Amino acid sequence: xxxxxxxxWGKCLDLIRENVTEQQFKTWFAPIVFESFSASTNTLLLxxxxxxxxxxxxxxxxxxxxxxxARCFGANVVxxxxxxxxxxxxxxxxxxxxxxxxxxxxxxxxxNQAPTTLDAAVPQGLNPQLxxxxxxxxxxxxxxxxxxxxxxxxIAEHPGKSTFNPFFIYGPSGCGKTHLVNAIGVRCKELxxxxxxxxxSARLFQVQFTDAVRQNRVNDFIxxxxxxxxxxxxxxxxxxxxxxxxxxxxxxxxxxxxxxxQIILASDRPPVDLQGMKDxxxxxxxxxxxxxxxxxxxxxxxDILNSKCRRDGLKIPTDVITxxxxxxxxxxxxxxxxxxxxxxxxxxxxxNIDMRLAERVIKRAVKIDRPLTVDDILEKVCAHFNVTTQNxxxxxxxxxxxxxxxxxxxxxxxxxxMPASRIGQLIGNRDHSTVILSCSTIEKxxxxxxxxxx
Numbered sequence: 001x002x003x004x005x006x007x008x009w010g011k012c013l014d015l016i017r018e019n020v021t022e023q024q025f026k027t028w029f030a031p032i033v034f035e036s037f038s039a040s041t042n043t044l045l046l047x048x049x050x051x052x053x054x055x056x057x058x059x060x061x062x063x064x065x066x067x068x069x070a071r072c073f074g075a076n077v078v079x080x081x082x083x084x085x086x087x088x089x090x091x092x093x094x095x096x097x098x099x100x101x102x103x104x105x106x107x108x109x110x111x112n113q114a115p116t117t118l119d120a121a122v123p124q125g126l127n128p129q130l131x132x133x134x135x136x137x138x139x140x141x142x143x144x145x146x147x148x149x150x151x152x153x154x155i156a157e158h159p160g161k162s163t164f165n166p167f168f169i170y171g172p173s174g175c176g177k178t179h180l181v182n183a184i185g186v187r188c189k190e191l192x193x194x195x196x197x198x199x200x201s202a203r204l205f206q207v208q209f210t211d212a213v214r215q216n217r218v219n220d221f222i223x224x225x226x227x228x229x230x231x232x233x234x235x236x237x238x239x240x241x242x243x244x245x246x247x248x249x250x251x252x253x254x255x256x257x258x259x260x261x262q263i264i265l266a267s268d269r270p271p272v273d274l275q276g277m278k279d280x281x282x283x284x285x286x287x288x289x290x291x292x293x294x295x296x297x298x299x300x301x302x303d304i305l306n307s308k309c310r311r312d313g314l315k316i317p318t319d320v321i322t323x324x325x326x327x328x329x330x331x332x333x334x335x336x337x338x339x340x341x342x343x344x345x346x347x348x349x350x351x352n353i354d355m356r357l358a359e360r361v362i363k364r365a366v367k368i369d370r371p372l373t374v375d376d377i378l379e380k381v382c383a384h385f386n387v388t389t390q391n392x393x394x395x396x397x398x399x400x401x402x403x404x405x406x407x408x409x410x411x412x413x414x415x416x417x418m419p420a421s422r423i424g425q426l427i428g429n430r431d432h433s434t435v436i437l438s439c440s441t442i443e444k445x446x447x448x449x450x451x452x453x454x
Contacts, residue, residue: 005037009044012068019064027348028057035082037073044073045094047082051311052343054081054095128189128197134182140307142300145176148291152180156187159195159230159262164289166253166263170270171293174331177266180293181232184264188230195229202238206245213244222248226255230262237267240276250281257284301325301335308339316342320358327362338362374418374426377411393428406438413439 013032017025031053035045048054057065069077083093136156141149148169155164167184169177185197200208212221225231231252239246256263267274270292271285296304302325309316328334341361342353351357378389385404392405405427412423413435420439424430 006034008037008072009034009046012072015068015071016064020061028053028061041078042074042076043078043080044069045080045082047084049084050314050343050347051083051093052314052340053347054083126196126198128185129199130185130189130197131182131199132186134179135186136183138307138311139176139179139183140300140304142296142303144294144296144300145180148180148293151289151291152184153187155262155264156184157191159188159192160260165257165260166265166285166288168265168267168271168285168288168290169293170267170290172295173268174333175293175295176332177268177293178234179332181234181264181266185230185232188262192229196227197230197232198225198228199232199234202233202235205233205249206239206242209245209248218248222252225252228256228261230264231256232264232266234266235268236265237269237274240274246277246281250278250284253281253284263288296332298322298325301328304332304335305339308336314339314343314346314353316353316358317355320353320355323355323358324362374408374412374416374423377415378408378427381408381411406442409435409438410442 013029016029020029031049033047035047037044048057065079069079081095083095136149136153139145139149151164151167155161155167169180171177182199185199188195189197209218209221212218233249239249253263265285270290271282274282274285302321305316305321305325308314309321324335324338328338338358338361342357345351345357345361346353378392381404382389382392385400387400387404391398391401392408394401408427409423409430412418412427413420416423418426420432420435424432424435427435
């Protein structure tokens with residue numbers, strides 16, 4: 001019987017091969033191993049080599065798999081994956097081939113349309129627009145995010161409490177703001193399924209409002225948003241010049257706040273730096289808790305990478321992990337992009353991940369902020385004064401050579417962390433007293449010579 005079921009899976013592979021390219025088949029379907037088929041539960045168990053392979057199959061080939069399995073195994077077959085999480089220790093994880101039932105995927109049909117009275121009248125039909133993959137379990141804690149994460153968990157468990165309402169999160173792009181606010185919403189829906197939780201970007205809110213104005217349904221728009229129990233608005237800095245949108249949100253905010261509903265706002269800057277917004281809104285944004293989400297340091301980046309590697313069943317050497325963490329400029333998005341690229345390379349080319357491959361991927365995916373060097377300064381200053389580095393290094397007392405040398409030393413002391421003795425060695429093998437004198441000369445001239453400053 002086992003052999004017959006395995007033969008059926010072989011027929012499935014034949015059908016799949018007919019509908020994909022040979023490269024796609026070899027990359028994603030050939031590594032799949034038939035485990036078992038339970039006739040009593042109509043469940044097919046397949047082994048996949050990594051979490052990345054599982055996610056890719058579910059995202060791009062779930063329709064094809066369902067059709068092929070229905071044809072070979074019959075209708076209503078249940079597909080289950082056994083994911084290899086650690087090949088060395090033979091660790092696996094079983095997951096069902098389905099999306100989480102508690103969070104619906106976004107519906108694109110009405111995404112940009114203003115909500116109507118029907119949307120407000122049917123609470124159970126509200127789509128929270130949350131990303132179910134952004135949870136607290138995969139939001140790694142570190143020094144840079146400990147406060148926002150801890151407060152976020154408290155809000156999810158006790159929404160609407162006045163202490164943390166509104167909850168204003170700000171930080172640079174790529175630090176995890178969207179992940180955190182989604183995690184709060186997902187946890188709240190898990191604990192309180194009856195609550196109306198809604199995540200919306202500031203841009204989408206504005207588009208919906210514009211649509212409501214065009215259709216003369218502004219009151220319906222406001223009434224809908226006033227029924228929300230937890231409203232999460234991302235990237236509100238985009239409202240800086242949208243006066244009418246801000247006025248409408250002001251009324252929605254007041255209603256929700258007075259009725260003890262939770263409001264969560266995310267921005268790339270604190271309320272005091274939101275230029276163009278009226279004080280009446282800024283004071284309301286600031287009356288709850290303002291928490292900064294900083295860029296993760298190198299250690300947190302290492303922890304994030306290790307967590308993702310464990311989840312995806314990927315083995316990356318420690319030195320490669322450290323290299324990626326130190327060059328990703330503190331951006332979680334850059335980290336994810338690099339890991340996804342390494343996963344793709346390792347799967348498609350069936351190769352191990354080493355430092356050479358990491359450097360190749362980093363170069364294409366991350367803009368590396370290289371520190372300014374003395375050579376960089378020399379090159380720019382020499383180009384400006386049309387002299388060569390050999391002229392600067394020489395013992396000549398020609399005016400242009402001396403001025404170029406002094407300015408280079410001044411900039412080197414100002415923009416590098418090198419001591420004067422080291423700067424002197426790199427610029428013509430001068431001693432530290434020459435560097436100090438040069439810097440003092442330039443500083444004095446900057447104070448009295450306006451033409452020199454320009």
